[in-house]
Amino acid sequence: MSLQSPLGKVRGLGTAGTGVHHWWVQRLTALALVPLAVWLLVSLLALPALDFVTLVSWVGGTWTASLLTLFVLTASWHSSLGVQVILEDYVHDQGLKTTSLVLSGFVHAVLAVLGVFAILRIAFGSPL
Amino acid sequence: MRTRPLSPHWTIYRMSRYSMLTSFANRAAGLVMSAGLLVFIYWLISLARGVRAYSHAQQLLASGVAKLFYVAVIAAFSYHLAAGIRHLIWDTGRGLEKAQSQRSAWLVVIAAILLALLCGWWAFRAREAGG
Numbered sequence: 001m002s003l004q005s006p007l008g009k010v011r012g013l014g015t016a017g018t019g020v021h022h023w024w025v026q027r028l029t030a031l032a033l034v035p036l037a038v039w040l041l042v043s044l045l046a047l048p049a050l051d052f053v054t055l056v057s058w059v060g061g062t063w064t065a066s067l068l069t070l071f072v073l074t075a076s077w078h079s080s081l082g083v084q085v086i087l088e089d090y091v092h093d094q095g096l097k098t099t100s101l102v103l104s105g106f107v108h109a110v111l112a113v114l115g116v117f118a119i120l121r122i123a124f125g126s127p128l
Numbered sequence: 129m130r131t132r133p134l135s136p137h138w139t140i141y142r143m144s145r146y147s148m149l150t151s152f153a154n155r156a157a158g159l160v161m162s163a164g165l166l167v168f169i170y171w172l173i174s175l176a177r178g179v180r181a182y183s184h185a186q187q188l189l190a191s192g193v194a195k196l197f198y199v200a201v202i203a204a205f206s207y208h209l210a211a212g213i214r215h216l217i218w219d220t221g222r223g224l225e226k227a228q229s230q231r232s233a234w235l236v237v238i239a240a241i242l243l244a245l246l247c248g249w250w251a252f253r254a255r256e257a258g259g
Contacts, residue, residue, distance in 0.1 A: 031216060041247065045251055086155055115168075
Protein backbone atom coordinates (compact mmCIF):
# COMPACT_ATOMS: atom_id res chain seq x y z
CA MET A 1 0.00 0.00 0.00
CA SER A 2 1.30 3.37 -0.92
CA LEU A 3 1.52 6.12 1.62
CA GLN A 4 1.13 8.73 -1.10
CA SER A 5 -2.03 10.79 -0.70
CA PRO A 6 -4.64 10.75 -3.46
CA LEU A 7 -3.88 14.41 -4.11
CA GLY A 8 -0.18 13.67 -4.42
CA LYS A 9 -0.91 10.94 -6.94
CA VAL A 10 -2.89 13.11 -9.31
CA ARG A 11 -0.94 16.34 -8.91
CA GLY A 12 0.89 17.13 -12.10
CA LEU A 13 -0.95 14.57 -14.17
CA GLY A 14 -3.11 17.19 -15.83
CA THR A 15 -6.81 17.16 -16.40
CA ALA A 16 -8.77 14.13 -17.48
CA GLY A 17 -8.06 14.01 -21.17
CA THR A 18 -9.12 17.54 -21.96
CA GLY A 19 -5.54 18.65 -22.61
CA VAL A 20 -5.81 17.76 -26.25
CA HIS A 21 -9.09 19.60 -26.78
CA HIS A 22 -7.47 22.69 -28.30
CA TRP A 23 -5.29 20.57 -30.57
CA TRP A 24 -8.21 18.37 -31.60
CA VAL A 25 -10.58 21.24 -32.44
CA GLN A 26 -7.84 22.96 -34.41
CA ARG A 27 -7.41 19.79 -36.49
CA LEU A 28 -11.17 19.26 -36.92
CA THR A 29 -11.71 22.83 -38.09
CA ALA A 30 -8.67 22.52 -40.37
CA LEU A 31 -10.11 19.38 -41.93
CA ALA A 32 -13.49 21.05 -42.46
CA LEU A 33 -11.88 24.16 -43.89
CA VAL A 34 -10.08 22.28 -46.66
CA PRO A 35 -13.26 21.72 -48.72
CA LEU A 36 -15.04 24.85 -47.42
CA ALA A 37 -12.21 27.25 -48.26
CA VAL A 38 -11.58 25.66 -51.65
CA TRP A 39 -15.30 25.87 -52.42
CA LEU A 40 -15.41 29.55 -51.42
CA LEU A 41 -12.36 30.46 -53.47
CA VAL A 42 -13.55 28.61 -56.57
CA SER A 43 -17.06 30.07 -56.24
CA LEU A 44 -15.76 33.61 -55.88
CA LEU A 45 -13.43 33.20 -58.84
CA ALA A 46 -16.19 31.68 -60.93
CA LEU A 47 -18.64 34.53 -60.32
CA PRO A 48 -19.32 36.40 -63.56
CA ALA A 49 -19.07 39.81 -61.87
CA LEU A 50 -18.77 41.32 -58.41
CA ASP A 51 -21.66 43.75 -58.60
CA PHE A 52 -24.31 44.06 -55.91
CA VAL A 53 -27.15 42.15 -57.60
CA THR A 54 -24.96 39.22 -58.64
CA LEU A 55 -23.51 38.89 -55.18
CA VAL A 56 -26.79 39.21 -53.27
CA SER A 57 -28.40 36.51 -55.38
CA TRP A 58 -25.32 34.33 -54.96
CA VAL A 59 -25.04 34.73 -51.16
CA GLY A 60 -28.80 34.30 -50.75
CA GLY A 61 -28.97 30.89 -52.41
CA THR A 62 -29.81 28.05 -50.04
CA TRP A 63 -26.60 26.13 -50.61
CA THR A 64 -24.38 29.17 -50.70
CA ALA A 65 -25.89 30.67 -47.55
CA SER A 66 -25.53 27.38 -45.68
CA LEU A 67 -21.97 26.72 -46.80
CA LEU A 68 -21.00 30.35 -46.20
CA THR A 69 -22.37 30.12 -42.65
CA LEU A 70 -20.38 26.96 -42.07
CA PHE A 71 -17.30 28.64 -43.50
CA VAL A 72 -17.64 31.78 -41.37
CA LEU A 73 -18.13 29.77 -38.16
CA THR A 74 -15.35 27.28 -38.89
CA ALA A 75 -12.88 29.88 -40.11
CA SER A 76 -13.52 32.15 -37.12
CA TRP A 77 -13.03 29.24 -34.75
CA HIS A 78 -9.86 28.05 -36.49
CA SER A 79 -8.50 31.59 -36.67
CA SER A 80 -9.28 32.15 -33.00
CA LEU A 81 -7.35 29.01 -32.03
CA GLY A 82 -4.43 29.89 -34.27
CA VAL A 83 -4.12 33.49 -33.10
CA GLN A 84 -4.38 32.23 -29.51
CA VAL A 85 -1.37 29.95 -29.94
CA ILE A 86 0.66 32.72 -31.58
CA LEU A 87 -0.16 35.17 -28.77
CA GLU A 88 0.66 32.54 -26.14
CA ASP A 89 4.02 31.89 -27.76
CA TYR A 90 5.19 35.38 -28.62
CA VAL A 91 3.65 37.76 -26.08
CA HIS A 92 5.72 37.35 -22.95
CA ASP A 93 4.31 40.02 -20.67
CA GLN A 94 1.64 38.26 -18.61
CA GLY A 95 -0.76 41.19 -18.45
CA LEU A 96 -0.45 41.97 -22.13
CA LYS A 97 -0.81 38.27 -22.96
CA THR A 98 -4.06 37.91 -21.03
CA THR A 99 -5.44 41.15 -22.45
CA SER A 100 -4.59 40.24 -26.03
CA LEU A 101 -6.01 36.71 -25.62
CA VAL A 102 -9.31 38.06 -24.28
CA LEU A 103 -9.42 40.69 -27.01
CA SER A 104 -8.71 38.16 -29.76
CA GLY A 105 -11.41 35.85 -28.43
CA PHE A 106 -13.95 38.67 -28.35
CA VAL A 107 -13.03 39.94 -31.81
CA HIS A 108 -13.38 36.46 -33.29
CA ALA A 109 -16.76 35.95 -31.60
CA VAL A 110 -17.96 39.29 -32.95
CA LEU A 111 -16.67 38.44 -36.44
CA ALA A 112 -18.49 35.10 -36.43
CA VAL A 113 -21.78 36.65 -35.30
CA LEU A 114 -21.53 39.57 -37.74
CA GLY A 115 -20.72 37.23 -40.61
CA VAL A 116 -23.58 34.84 -39.92
CA PHE A 117 -26.00 37.70 -39.36
CA ALA A 118 -24.99 39.33 -42.64
CA ILE A 119 -25.48 36.07 -44.55
CA LEU A 120 -28.89 35.47 -42.99
CA ARG A 121 -29.99 39.04 -43.63
CA ILE A 122 -29.06 38.70 -47.29
CA ALA A 123 -30.70 35.26 -47.54
CA PHE A 124 -33.97 36.10 -45.78
CA GLY A 125 -34.67 39.69 -46.63
CA SER A 126 -33.95 41.72 -49.67
CA PRO A 127 -31.56 44.42 -48.52
CA LEU A 128 -32.25 46.37 -51.68
CA MET B 129 3.12 25.00 -5.92
CA ARG B 130 5.17 22.58 -7.94
CA THR B 131 5.67 23.58 -11.54
CA ARG B 132 3.32 21.48 -13.56
CA PRO B 133 4.47 19.56 -16.60
CA LEU B 134 3.72 21.28 -19.87
CA SER B 135 2.85 19.72 -23.16
CA PRO B 136 5.91 19.37 -25.42
CA HIS B 137 6.95 22.89 -26.18
CA TRP B 138 8.89 23.91 -29.25
CA THR B 139 12.12 24.00 -27.25
CA ILE B 140 11.81 20.22 -26.88
CA TYR B 141 12.07 19.55 -30.58
CA ARG B 142 15.28 19.85 -32.44
CA MET B 143 14.14 22.09 -35.21
CA SER B 144 15.80 21.76 -38.53
CA ARG B 145 16.04 24.72 -40.86
CA TYR B 146 13.13 23.22 -42.78
CA SER B 147 10.73 22.66 -39.93
CA MET B 148 11.58 26.04 -38.42
CA LEU B 149 10.91 27.93 -41.63
CA THR B 150 7.83 26.00 -42.71
CA SER B 151 6.30 26.20 -39.24
CA PHE B 152 6.92 29.93 -38.97
CA ALA B 153 5.62 30.53 -42.48
CA ASN B 154 2.48 28.55 -41.70
CA ARG B 155 1.75 30.76 -38.70
CA ALA B 156 2.47 33.92 -40.65
CA ALA B 157 0.21 32.75 -43.46
CA GLY B 158 -2.49 31.97 -40.91
CA LEU B 159 -2.24 35.49 -39.51
CA VAL B 160 -2.56 37.01 -42.98
CA MET B 161 -5.73 35.01 -43.48
CA SER B 162 -7.10 36.09 -40.10
CA ALA B 163 -6.79 39.61 -41.48
CA GLY B 164 -8.41 38.29 -44.65
CA LEU B 165 -11.33 36.98 -42.62
CA LEU B 166 -11.75 40.46 -41.15
CA VAL B 167 -11.96 41.96 -44.64
CA PHE B 168 -14.29 39.19 -45.82
CA ILE B 169 -16.70 39.81 -42.95
CA TYR B 170 -16.59 43.56 -43.64
CA TRP B 171 -17.44 42.79 -47.27
CA LEU B 172 -20.39 40.55 -46.23
CA ILE B 173 -21.73 43.19 -43.84
CA SER B 174 -21.54 45.90 -46.46
CA LEU B 175 -23.40 43.60 -48.84
CA ALA B 176 -26.09 43.00 -46.21
CA ARG B 177 -26.44 46.72 -45.58
CA GLY B 178 -27.51 47.48 -49.09
CA VAL B 179 -26.49 49.00 -52.40
CA ARG B 180 -25.00 52.21 -51.05
CA ALA B 181 -22.96 50.58 -48.32
CA TYR B 182 -21.71 48.03 -50.82
CA SER B 183 -20.66 50.57 -53.43
CA HIS B 184 -18.76 52.43 -50.72
CA ALA B 185 -17.05 49.21 -49.65
CA GLN B 186 -16.37 48.34 -53.28
CA GLN B 187 -14.40 51.55 -53.74
CA LEU B 188 -12.37 50.79 -50.63
CA LEU B 189 -11.83 47.16 -51.63
CA ALA B 190 -10.70 48.06 -55.14
CA SER B 191 -7.86 50.32 -53.97
CA GLY B 192 -4.24 49.52 -54.75
CA VAL B 193 -3.47 48.58 -51.16
CA ALA B 194 -6.45 46.22 -51.14
CA LYS B 195 -5.26 44.56 -54.35
CA LEU B 196 -1.82 44.03 -52.84
CA PHE B 197 -3.56 42.49 -49.85
CA TYR B 198 -5.47 40.03 -52.06
CA VAL B 199 -2.19 38.89 -53.55
CA ALA B 200 -0.90 38.29 -50.01
CA VAL B 201 -4.08 36.43 -49.06
CA ILE B 202 -3.92 34.20 -52.15
CA ALA B 203 -0.27 33.40 -51.42
CA ALA B 204 -1.06 32.78 -47.75
CA PHE B 205 -4.05 30.63 -48.62
CA SER B 206 -2.05 28.48 -51.02
CA TYR B 207 0.75 27.98 -48.55
CA HIS B 208 -1.48 27.41 -45.52
CA LEU B 209 -3.58 24.88 -47.42
CA ALA B 210 -0.57 22.86 -48.59
CA ALA B 211 1.24 23.10 -45.26
CA GLY B 212 -1.96 22.36 -43.39
CA ILE B 213 -2.53 19.16 -45.35
CA ARG B 214 1.08 18.22 -44.54
CA HIS B 215 0.30 18.74 -40.85
CA LEU B 216 -2.85 16.64 -41.09
CA ILE B 217 -0.82 13.82 -42.66
CA TRP B 218 1.79 14.17 -39.90
CA ASP B 219 -1.00 13.84 -37.35
CA THR B 220 -1.74 10.36 -38.64
CA GLY B 221 1.85 9.47 -37.78
CA ARG B 222 3.06 9.35 -41.37
CA GLY B 223 5.88 11.21 -43.05
CA LEU B 224 7.72 12.18 -39.87
CA GLU B 225 11.14 10.84 -40.85
CA LYS B 226 13.73 13.50 -41.46
CA ALA B 227 14.17 12.75 -45.16
CA GLN B 228 10.42 12.53 -45.68
CA SER B 229 9.71 15.80 -43.92
CA GLN B 230 12.42 17.61 -45.88
CA ARG B 231 10.97 16.27 -49.09
CA SER B 232 7.45 17.27 -48.08
CA ALA B 233 8.69 20.75 -47.14
CA TRP B 234 9.77 21.24 -50.74
CA LEU B 235 6.59 19.64 -52.00
CA VAL B 236 4.55 22.10 -49.93
CA VAL B 237 6.46 25.09 -51.30
CA ILE B 238 6.10 23.91 -54.89
CA ALA B 239 2.40 23.07 -54.48
CA ALA B 240 1.79 26.44 -52.86
CA ILE B 241 3.50 28.34 -55.67
CA LEU B 242 1.58 26.41 -58.33
CA LEU B 243 -1.73 26.91 -56.52
CA ALA B 244 -1.08 30.63 -56.02
CA LEU B 245 -0.17 31.06 -59.68
CA LEU B 246 -3.30 29.19 -60.74
CA CYS B 247 -5.50 31.37 -58.50
CA GLY B 248 -3.78 34.53 -59.65
CA TRP B 249 -4.15 33.62 -63.30
CA TRP B 250 -7.81 32.71 -62.83
CA ALA B 251 -8.57 35.91 -60.92
CA PHE B 252 -6.78 38.01 -63.52
CA ARG B 253 -8.59 36.31 -66.40
CA ALA B 254 -11.97 36.61 -64.63
CA ARG B 255 -11.46 40.34 -64.02
CA GLU B 256 -10.35 40.85 -67.61
CA ALA B 257 -13.54 39.22 -68.85
CA GLY B 258 -16.07 40.38 -66.25
CA GLY B 259 -14.62 43.67 -65.05
